[in-house]
Amino acid sequence: xxxxxxxxxxxxxxxxxxxxxxxxxxxxxxxxRQVAVASTAQKNDALLAAADRLLAHGDEVLAANAEDxxxxxxxxxxxxxxxxxxxxxxxxxxxARGLRQVAGLPDPVGAIADGWVRPxxxxxxxxRVPLGVVAIIxxxxxxxxxxxxxxCLKSGNAAFLRGSSAALLSNVAIAAAMHEGLxxxxxxxxxxxxxxxxxxxxxxxxxxxxxxxxxxxxxxGPNLIRSILENATVxxxxxxxxxxxxxxxxxxxxxxxxxxxVNAKVSRPSVCNAAESLVVHxxxxxxxxxxxxxxxxxxxxxxxxxxxxxxLSALIGPAEPADFATEFLDLxxxxxxxxxxxxxxxxxxxxxxxxxxxxVTADLAAAERFCTEVDxxxxxxxxxxxxxxxxxxxxxxxxxxxxxxxxxxxPMGLEQLTTLKFVVxxxxxxx
Amino acid sequence: xxxxxxxxxxxxxxxxxxxxxxxxxxxxxxxxRQVAVASTAQKNDALLAAADRLLAHGDEVLAANAEDxxxxxxxxxxxxxxxxxxxxxxxxxxxARGLRQVAGLPDPVGAIADGWVRPxxxxxxxxRVPLGVVAIIxxxxxxxxxxxxxxCLKSGNAAFLRGSSAALLSNVAIAAAMHEGLxxxxxxxxxxxxxxxxxxxxxxxxxxxxxxxxxxxxxxGPNLIRSILENATVxxxxxxxxxxxxxxxxxxxxxxxxxxxVNAKVSRPSVCNAAESLVVHxxxxxxxxxxxxxxxxxxxxxxxxxxxxxxLSALIGPAEPADFATEFLDLxxxxxxxxxxxxxxxxxxxxxxxxxxxxVTADLAAAERFCTEVDxxxxxxxxxxxxxxxxxxxxxxxxxxxxxxxxxxxPMGLEQLTTLKFVVxxxxxxx
Numbered sequence: 001x002x003x004x005x006x007x008x009x010x011x012x013x014x015x016x017x018x019x020x021x022x023x024x025x026x027x028x029x030x031x032x033r034q035v036a037v038a039s040t041a042q043k044n045d046a047l048l049a050a051a052d053r054l055l056a057h058g059d060e061v062l063a064a065n066a067e068d069x070x071x072x073x074x075x076x077x078x079x080x081x082x083x084x085x086x087x088x089x090x091x092x093x094x095x096a097r098g099l100r101q102v103a104g105l106p107d108p109v110g111a112i113a114d115g116w117v118r119p120x121x122x123x124x125x126x127x128r129v130p131l132g133v134v135a136i137i138x139x140x141x142x143x144x145x146x147x148x149x150x151x152c153l154k155s156g157n158a159a160f161l162r163g164s165s166a167a168l169l170s171n172v173a174i175a176a177a178m179h180e181g182l183x184x185x186x187x188x189x190x191x192x193x194x195x196x197x198x199x200x201x202x203x204x205x206x207x208x209x210x211x212x213x214x215x216x217x218x219x220x221g222p223n224l225i226r227s228i229l230e231n232a233t234v235x236x237x238x239x240x241x242x243x244x245x246x247x248x249x250x251x252x253x254x255x256x257x258x259x260x261x262v263n264a265k266v267s268r269p270s271v272c273n274a275a276e277s278l279v280v281h282x283x284x285x286x287x288x289x290x291x292x293x294x295x296x297x298x299x300x301x302x303x304x305x306x307x308x309x310x311x312l313s314a315l316i317g318p319a320e321p322a323d324f325a326t327e328f329l330d331l332x333x334x335x336x337x338x339x340x341x342x343x344x345x346x347x348x349x350x351x352x353x354x355x356x357x358x359x360v361t362a363d364l365a366a367a368e369r370f371c372t373e374v375d376x377x378x379x380x381x382x383x384x385x386x387x388x389x390x391x392x393x394x395x396x397x398x399x400x401x402x403x404x405x406x407x408x409x410x411p412m413g414l415e416q417l418t419t420l421k422f423v424v425x426x427x428x429x430x431x
Numbered sequence: 432x433x434x435x436x437x438x439x440x441x442x443x444x445x446x447x448x449x450x451x452x453x454x455x456x457x458x459x460x461x462x463x464r465q466v467a468v469a470s471t472a473q474k475n476d477a478l479l480a481a482a483d484r485l486l487a488h489g490d491e492v493l494a495a496n497a498e499d500x501x502x503x504x505x506x507x508x509x510x511x512x513x514x515x516x517x518x519x520x521x522x523x524x525x526x527a528r529g530l531r532q533v534a535g536l537p538d539p540v541g542a543i544a545d546g547w548v549r550p551x552x553x554x555x556x557x558x559r560v561p562l563g564v565v566a567i568i569x570x571x572x573x574x575x576x577x578x579x580x581x582x583c584l585k586s587g588n589a590a591f592l593r594g595s596s597a598a599l600l601s602n603v604a605i606a607a608a609m610h611e612g613l614x615x616x617x618x619x620x621x622x623x624x625x626x627x628x629x630x631x632x633x634x635x636x637x638x639x640x641x642x643x644x645x646x647x648x649x650x651x652g653p654n655l656i657r658s659i660l661e662n663a664t665v666x667x668x669x670x671x672x673x674x675x676x677x678x679x680x681x682x683x684x685x686x687x688x689x690x691x692x693v694n695a696k697v698s699r700p701s702v703c704n705a706a707e708s709l710v711v712h713x714x715x716x717x718x719x720x721x722x723x724x725x726x727x728x729x730x731x732x733x734x735x736x737x738x739x740x741x742x743l744s745a746l747i748g749p750a751e752p753a754d755f756a757t758e759f760l761d762l763x764x765x766x767x768x769x770x771x772x773x774x775x776x777x778x779x780x781x782x783x784x785x786x787x788x789x790x791v792t793a794d795l796a797a798a799e800r801f802c803t804e805v806d807x808x809x810x811x812x813x814x815x816x817x818x819x820x821x822x823x824x825x826x827x828x829x830x831x832x833x834x835x836x837x838x839x840x841x842p843m844g845l846e847q848l849t850t851l852k853f854v855v856x857x858x859x860x861x862x
Contacts, residue, residue, distance in 0.1 A: 033780065037803055118825055122814060131836050132806065210660075214836045229641075229664040235837040256859040263861035349464065371854045372468055375563065383553060383857025392862070393853070394549055405562050405645045405850040406666040407838035419836040422824070423802045426814025428687040430694035431823070 018197050021205045025160070025212025028133045031190035032158035036130045040107040042185055043153055047103040050181025051096040054146060057177050058092050064173035065142065072166050085140045085167055095146045095174075098397070102150040105396040108415045109156045123425040128418045130156030132214035135234065136399070137162045137203065139220040142170035149178050149192045151397045155417035158191045160213060162206055165198035172196065207232035215407075215417070217400055237412070240403035241327045242272030242355035244385040247344045247370070249361035250283035254291070256382060257360040261292050263384045264358065266299040270329050272401060273356050273388045277324060277334045279344050280309070285337045289313055293335075301331045308337035324351045341366050345373045352376060354403045356388035356410075377403060377410035449628050452636045456591070456643025459564045462621035463589035467561045471538040473616050474584055478534040481612025482527040485577060488608045489523050495604040496573065503597050516571045516598055526577045526605075529828070533581040536827040539846045540587045554856040559849045561587030563645035566665065567830070568593045568634065570651040573601035580609050580623045582828045586848035589622050591644060593637055596629035603627065638663035646838075646848070648831055668843070671834035672758045673703030673786035675816040678775045678801070680792035681714035685722070687813060688791040692723050694815045695789065697730040701760050703832060704787050704819045708755060708765045710775050711740070716768045720744055724766075732762045739768035755782045772797050776804045783807060785834050787819035787841075808834060808841035 019027075035043070054061065065087040072082050108128055115125035134157040138144045145161060152159035163171040171194055179189040195206060207216060207228060216236040218228050228236055246264050248257040264275035280288055285308065293303060293313035304319035305312075316335060323334045324347075338344045348357050358380040359370040371379040378388040388411065390398020395413025402408045408416035450458075466474075485492065496518040503513050539559055546556035565588040569575045576592060583590035594602040602625055610620040626637060638647060638659060647667040649659050659667055677695050679688040695706035711719055716739065724734060724744035735750035736743075747766060754765045755778075769775045779788050789811040790801040802810040809819045819842065821829020826844030833839045839847035 033804070033806070036806075116825065118823070122818060122823075124824055127802075233660040235835050237837070253859070259859060259861055267862050367856075371558075373464070375464070375467075376852070378853035378855060380855040381857065383855055383860040384862055386862045387553060387855060387857070387860060388853070392549070392553075393555055394547065404666050406668070409850050410853045419840050421807070422809035422819070422841045424809060424811040424814055424818060425798075426811065426818070428684070428690060429814040429818065430690050431698055431815055431817040 021195070021197070021202060021209065022212070024193050024195060025133070025209045027190040028158045028160040028193040029212045031188040031193070032130070032132045034188050035153065035158055035191045036109075036132070036156045038156065038187055040109075042187060043107070043156070044103040046153060046181050046185035046187050046191075047099045047150055048181075049184040050146070050149070050178045051099040053177040053180040053184075054092065054096050054099070054174065057173065058089065061092060061170065061173040061177065062087055062089070064169040068142075068167055068169045077166065081140055081166075085142065085170070087142060087170060091143065095143050098143075098147055099150045102154045102397050105154060105414060107154065108418050113420050120429065121427065122429055125423045126420040127423050128415070129421045131417055131419055133158045133160050133212055134417055135160040135162070135206065135209075135213040135216040137206070137216070137218045137220065137224060137228075138164070139224070140164050140166050142167045142174060144219060145171045145174040145194070146178060147397070148399060149175075151399050151414060152417060153191055155414045157417055158193065160193050160195070162195040162203065168196060168198060203227070204231045207234060210234050217412075219400055237400070237402050237406075237408055238404050239400035240355070241353040242274070242401070242403070243277065243325065243327045243351060243353040244273060244275050244356045245277045245279050245348050245352060245358070246275045246385065247279040247348065247357070247359045248281060248284060248288055249341065249344075249359055249363060249366050250281040251363040251366065252281075252284060252360040253362060254284065254288050257288060258292055258295055260358065260360055260382070260384050262295050262299060264386055265296060265301055265333050266331065267384070267386055269331050271386075272327075273385050274329070275333065275358070275385050276327050277336065277351065279336050279338055279347055281341070281344065282308070282337055282339050285309070285312060289316075289335065289337070296333065299331070301333055303333055303335055305335035306337060309335040312337075327353065341369060345370065349373075349375050355401065356380065356385040358383060358385050377401070452626070452628070452633060452640065453643070455624050455626060456564070456640045458621040459589045459591040459624040460643045462619040462624070463561070463563045465619050466584065466589055466622045467540075467563070467587045469587065469618055471540075473618060474538070474587070475534040477584060477613050477616035477618050477622075478530045478581055479612075480615040481577070481580070481609045482530040484608040484611040484615075485523065485527050485530070485605065488604065489520065492523060492601065492604040492608065493518055493520070495600040499573075499598055499600045508597065512571055512597075516573065516601070518573060518601060522574065526574050529574075529578055530581045533585045533828050536585060536845060538585065539849050544851055551860065552858065553860055556854045557851040558854050559846070560852045562848055562850050564589045564591050564643055565848055566591040566593070566637065566640075566644040566647040568637070568647065568649045568651065568655060568659075570595050570655070571597050573598045573605060575650060576602045576605040576625070577609060578828070579830060580606075582830050582845060583848060584622055586845045588848055589624065591624050591626070593626040593634065599627060599629060634658070635662045638665060641665050648843075650831055668831070668833050668837075668839055669835050670831035671786070672784040673705070673832070673834070674708065674756065674758045674782060674784040675704060675706050675787045675789070676708045676710055676779045676783060677706045677789045677791065677816065678710040678779065679712060679715060679719055680772065680775075680790055680794060680797050681712040682794040682797065683712075683715060683719075683791040684793060685715065685719050688719060689723055689726055691789065691791055691813070691815050693726050693730060695817055696727060696732055696764050697762065698815070698817055700762050703758075704816050705760070706764065706789070706816050707758050708767070708782065710767050710769055710778055712772070712775065713739070713768055713770050716740070716743060720747075720766065720768070727764065730762070732764055734764055734766055736766035737768060740766040743768075758784065772800060776801065780804075780806050786832065787811065787816040789814060789816050808832070
């Protein structure tokens, strides 16, 4: 197998000789049948070999990436986007380490979720099996190519990947290293099928391959999500916004509340589990709001508050109602003061995006009510929203954080890329 | 509350004064928050009261239904469809019994699926919670109104229902009885919101209420499914076709195989878990095919076979390739002879719809391989495909049978109308 350093694949990708989307789907489907029944050892061998090959071909991958980066810079792409695209030896090491970590995780396939015997003697089991073909559409970060491949393979799925045109050369080079790993372990290389046709029409066709795609996971911004909602006919899981709240209850330890609020906002403002809004019980607002405003301001955070919050600190500007429904993804936060726990829950259910919602409280009943009535993928008591993450939950790897309720809710690890199959044993049973 | 016997509601439904779809969604959403935290006892009270009110209002419900039936007959609707629409005292009794049965089932809400402690001391639990608002679009059978309401309520969800225009008067009357049951138990009547605007545009609007609908389950034919795929932006679970196979292995007890094949085909040919195709190992084809052909013919079954099958019995006509991918839903079956187990698995994975697939065998390795490699919601060993059903699996109630792999696969009972929420406890944890 020739390692594609750059040229022909990239050129041909945009003109002719590209396999049709259905042909690619057919290949992913065929490979998925083999990967689904591969042993844990064989999948781990492939993952470890893929990590090795990625580092062995490090120079070629970085050269391909440098070309992607140069092209993006020539095209005047924003510096933050170019940064996401850029690889370097340490990022490459990180990608290889990620593959090795996934090899070390327990294999979810084959676990018996439950089983029972019917009065007529029929024995029923539910067995965990791979989804089949998992499709992922993603934007510029090329590390998703190896990350997604790893988590799909370990969970027994074929990965059907479509990255952005900006990262095409990088993705092709990374995929080639993954293919070498698969070959080395005797698994079909089509366990990773990379779509190299980066036209918009091709994306739409991709989202409609119902015969070949069992689950589509988009990883990108609002435009991508909108396109999925409008065009996709394959089943998908949306990795949506995180308009996360920290609610400081009347009984909260205010030192703890301060630490959690600041951590949830400033430790990494650009990610979906960062807090975007602070909700404070009126009983502690006088004491807490000025303190937290000072601490947030010291961290460079811009604050927009409702009338009551703004009246308590000159650091807090006036908020529009829409600010409370906004995911800033920046050093910016909205602050509301509420009369009681019920009002806090209403406020959060009204404005939240169903991602992660935290309460700081010393009151057991308040904690229980908050966790029961707030409608979100994760509710947290006395902990920062920043913990809602596959790594922090101990999944070892994460393919996204679902904000929908179907199939997977919250951080998605290996188990979320599987489904349950009924296996029924009889002895000539008829109805 | 006035019990709507028929007139104004029905007329107004088609002209003015109908609440907007968003308003209905808002009402269902608000009710869902209350129903989600209702106690098991309160939900059961509502179900039992609804059953009582349904029978108490039996005359009005049957009168409304008689009008629907008369209208359908006047419009020249096919007799089988009119039959699906028609209620009678015994069907009404069955609907009430269904509600009482659901009251007797265990409540899935609040169960702790699993939990663990992280090295940093963070305690993580996954708790079973209702989906929220479950929307169902269904065709003429009015019993779905009470069946769906019952299963949604017991699982803590608000039911947002849209039946067909043909059954509108029946559905309005049944919903009114359910509302009385909810009122009696002190639950919000909007735990069942019935859409009475039966225009096509309204259906499309319904499928796009992302803010209000957590899960949509269509119960209807291919046109409805196509419309969902094209228009829906809310998450949905497809209750799809059942192109089910019975595979008779080389080692099968042929008496058992005969009984299972005939049962799977003829016991109820119109349902999705009926067999549509018979696959026979070449080693037993000479002995089995003529026997099964005779037995199926005696039951009025039309048979279409591949060359080898047709050569073994004059009762078997020639099949086109497309026949093997067809769900006949009738006294009709396709028959293929294959060289070995691997060919049987390929044939089934190629032509099946991922519903229910049975093997008849005495060979342990063959049974295991079949169950592992056949890609379907249910695989059965020595049992008829007809057992793949919520009642037969012991779920007590069923809202459909999913042929997709996301969220729910196979028969969907109460648990499949719930999701898991992460509940995280810390002690001031920050990252």
